[in-house]
Amino acid sequence: MARIQIITIITSLLFLLYISRLIIKGKLREEYAIVWCVCTLILVIFSFWRSGLEVMSKLFGVYEAPNLVFTASIFVILIYLLHLSVVASKLHKQNKQMAQDIALLKEKVYSEDRQLEN
Amino acid sequence: MPMPKQLLIIIPCYNEQASLPALLGEVGSLQIPGYELTPLVVNDCSKDNTYAVAKQYGAKVLDLPINLGIGGAVQSGLLYASQYHFDFAVQMDGDGQHPPKELIKLLAHNEATGANLIIGSRFIENEGFQSSFTRRLGIGYFYWLTRILTGVHVFDSTSGFRLFDKKAIELATNYYPDEYPEPESLVHFSKAGLRISETPVIMAGRMGGQSSIRNFASLYYCIKVTLAMLFSAIRKTQ
Numbered sequence: 118m119a120r121i122q123i124i125t126i127i128t129s130l131l132f133l134l135y136i137s138r139l140i141i142k143g144k145l146r147e148e149y150a151i152v153w154c155v156c157t158l159i160l161v162i163f164s165f166w167r168s169g170l171e172v173m174s175k176l177f178g179v180y181e182a183p184n185l186v187f188t189a190s191i192f193v194i195l196i197y198l199l200h201l202s203v204v205a206s207k208l209h210k211q212n213k214q215m216a217q218d219i220a221l222l223k224e225k226v227y228s229e230d231r232q233l234e235n
Numbered sequence: 236m237p238m239p240k241q242l243l244i245i246i247p248c249y250n251e252q253a254s255l256p257a258l259l260g261e262v263g264s265l266q267i268p269g270y271e272l273t274p275l276v277v278n279d280c281s282k283d284n285t286y287a288v289a290k291q292y293g294a295k296v297l298d299l300p301i302n303l304g305i306g307g308a309v310q311s312g313l314l315y316a317s318q319y320h321f322d323f324a325v326q327m328d329g330d331g332q333h334p335p336k337e338l339i340k341l342l343a344h345n346e347a348t349g350a351n352l353i354i355g356s357r358f359i360e361n362e363g364f365q366s367s368f369t370r371r372l373g374i375g376y377f378y379w380l381t382r383i384l385t386g387v388h389v390f391d392s393t394s395g396f397r398l399f400d401k402k403a404i405e406l407a408t409n410y411y412p413d414e415y416p417e418p419e420s421l422v423h424f425s426k427a428g429l430r431i432s433e434t435p436v437i438m439a440g441r442m443g444g445q446s447s448i449r450n451f452a453s454l455y456y457c458i459k460v461t462l463a464m465l466f467s468a469i470r471k472t473q
Contacts, residue, residue, distance in 0.1 A: 224295060
């Protein structure tokens with residue numbers, strides 16, 4: 118086994134361990150962790166299967182194997198960013214609704230306090 | 236004697252401590268026969284003393300814990316209107332650009348036409364404060380876009396000086412756009428079957444403080460609002 122294979126396998130496993138730790142500590146939701154775990158798994162698979170990259174490149178019609186890595190990675194990142202944007206939009210909407218609820222409640226409490234004083 | 240109609244005056248404010256005293260004074264002394272007026276200051280998480288100034292003048296205040304922008308702030312006021320069963324709500328900006336004495340024109344137009352949303356327009360008659368050329372160019376663009384998407388002729392689609400009746404209030408509590416809400420909301424309201432009508436008013440320049448929309452005709456605004464209006468037009472109404 119080549120040196121780079123060993124390095125990537127060890128790094129991937131350490132990465133997986135760290136993600137598990139974050140999930141256990143409650144710092145990372147599972148739904149976000151899935152993407153990272155899948156990526157790490159793919160990295161581990163290709164670390165063991167050296168000729169795998171060549172096979173994949175031929176399959177997709179890509180001449181230079183590393184280009185496939187970059188293209189696939191960028192594509193995955195774009196999709197993930199889109200997902201995060203969707204999540205952020207939802208959080209924004211929920212924030213707005215809560216802020217409005219809070220303001221209405223504060224006003225109600227203030228009014229009732231004034232009424233009690235009088 | 237019929238019961239007076241309950242009218243909520245929504246005053247959205249972001250750092251308007253300078254303009255608020257004069258505005259609240261004018262609103263306080265405003266008398267419109269047949270209507271009972273309730274001013275409601277919506278403090279959009281101002282950094283200055285807007286809240287304290289509003290309280291000092293005895294106004295009811297919705298104190299937003301985070302800054303929501305004009306759309307969110309106005310919607311907060313409309314939520315209040317809906318919750319306390321007001322008959323009408325009017326948006327009157329905290330910078331003083333919407334003179335309280337012009338309010339009676341909006342109400343009169345509603346009585347005359349029965350439309351659900353009355354827009355106080357600067358551009359039907361060329362009186363009062365006129366914006367810069369580029370701003371008026373942008374407004375002309377939105378006139379055509381609004382007309383294409385809704386069929387309604389609106390010369391001042393960006394005017395915030397608007398009167399909502401009960402139906403419009405209910406619709407807005409479910410959905411009201413966040414950023415630059417005025418043109419997009421017209422498309423949304425029109426699609427939901429509400430009647431929109433414009434009436435001329437005279438608006439003032441800012442009385443104090445600084446505008447939060449500096450370069451009105453900025454490209455971002457135009458693109459963003461155009462997209463929002465197009466999506467609003469094709470979106471299924473609930």
